Amino acid sequence: MKGMVLRGLVEHMESAFGLDVADKVLLEADLPSGGAYTTVGVYDHAEVLEIVTHLSRHTGVDGAVLVDSFGEFLFAMLVDAHPEFLEDQDDLFTFLEGIEDIIHVNVRRLYPEAELPRFACARKGDDQLLMHYRSHRPFAGLVPGLIRGASRHFGEVVDIGHEPLPPADGTRARFTLTRRSG
Ligand code: HEM
Structure with a gap:
């Protein structure tokens, strides 16, 4: 592997x-x-x-707890490997909206054999972002930790709602991020 x-x-x-x-x-x-x-x-x-x-x-x-904490570690590792993706980025939601069209697109160029998830994002007002995850791999459990890693990086605090979608095997999920003020 x-x-x-x-x-x-x-x-x-x-x-x-x-x-x-x-x-x-x-x-x-x-x-x-x-x-x-x-x-x-x-x-x-x-x-x-x-x-x-x-x-x-x-x-x-618990396995889910291990995967969750690993997601946060993984974010730090990805940023170490590719600090260029965080240059000129100053807000969490804009950064996350760019995963699909900016970050993972460039990752695909660098590593054509990489298998990456798909994200569709939608804003709901100033303080909410919906992220729809879909992958061939059952790694939705990594997403909240990755988001926490990113929010720490930007110094923003968000609540993360995780709603598994059918077939509920970790390949599809919706995440609702709500910015906390103060
Ligand atoms: C600097 C930022 C990022 C870089 C350079 C990056 C790059 C990558 C790379 C290279 C992989 C493939 C790993 C492998 O082949 O084993 C990957 C997978 C993945 N990425 Fe990103 N990523 C970034 C940020 C994010 C963020 C913020 C999220 C979610 C909020 C995310 C979600 C995922 C997930 C869930 C996978 C696992 C594969 C799957 O689910 O199918 N990534 N990323």
Whole structure:
């Protein structure tokens, strides 16, 4: 399996739970790639889910909670890899509206083999943004953490509502972001 999501998850696991736990999880998880991965690429999302399942068993932390905190870590990692996407950006909602047409479009140019989600965004007044997520991969659970990472970066506080959409397998969801003032 390849990809930044996998590499990030392994790094997150090592820093949050230590090398011993990470080693055990990687040994137990049956990874078809044998743990070999590159930065981005076509990969089997089942490997990510497999790691999360084993990590959850070892740590007693719920899988959804692990994925959520990983999303925030992943944002920091993406920004480290591509700080250029945050240049000239000064507000959270405008940045998020640009994921589809600016950021992921450029990511596709850099890595034609990357498989990325689709986002459709709509504003509802000044303080609300709706984000509709759709992907071939069941990674909707990563989105709230990614948004939190971004909101921290911009110093804005938002409440994030997460509504899974049919078939409720993590490949489709609607997120409602409401800006909190003060
Ligand atoms: C600097 C900003 C960003 C960059 C450079 C970036 C780039 C990328 C890259 C390279 C991947 C593919 C990883 C892989 O192949 O394993 C990816 C996946 C993903 N991105 Fe972005 N991204 C950014 C911001 C965001 C934000 C803010 C969100 C959500 C609010 C988001 C949502 C996702 C999700 C959910 C995936 C996982 C794949 C999937 O769901 O199908 N990204 N992104």
